[in-house]
Amino acid sequence: MIQHVALETRRSDAEAANAFWRMLGFEPVEPPGSLQERADWLQRGATQIHLLWHDDPTAPPEGHVAVVLDDYHATLELLREAGHEVDPRRERWGAP
Numbered sequence: 669m670i671q672h673v674a675l676e677t678r679r680s681d682a683e684a685a686n687a688f689w690r691m692l693g694f695e696p697v698e699p700p701g702s703l704q705e706r707a708d709w710l711q712r713g714a715t716q717i718h719l720l721w722h723d724d725p726t727a728p729p730e731g732h733v734a735v736v737l738d739d740y741h742a743t744l745e746l747l748r749e750a751g752h753e754v755d756p757r758r759e760r761w762g763a764p
Contacts, residue, residue, distance in 0.1 A: 672716035676725035
C-alpha cells in the first residue's frame with residue numbers, strides 16, 4: 669500500500685489539480701502547519717496526494733500515479749465530461 673504520492677504543481681494550477689483528484693474520490697485534508705503555505709493535500713482511504721507548489725514543476729517522463737476506482741467506466745465518463753482526454757489504449761485496463 670502506498671501512503672502518499674507527492675506531485676510538484678504550479679500554485680496557479682491548484683484549483684484544476686484539486687478538481688481532478690476530487691473526481692477520483694480524493695477529499696482535501698489539512699497539511700501540517702509547516703506545509704500549509706506550500707502544499708495542498710488530498711486523501712482517499714489511507715492514500716494521500718500531496719500537491720507541492722513549485723514555480724517550474726517537473727515529472728519523470730514515464731512517471732505516473734495509478735488509483736483503484738470503484739466504478740472505472742463511470743469515472744472515465746466523468747473525466748471526459750470535465751474535458752479530460754482519455755487514452756483509449758488505457759481503457760482496457762479497467763474492463764472486467
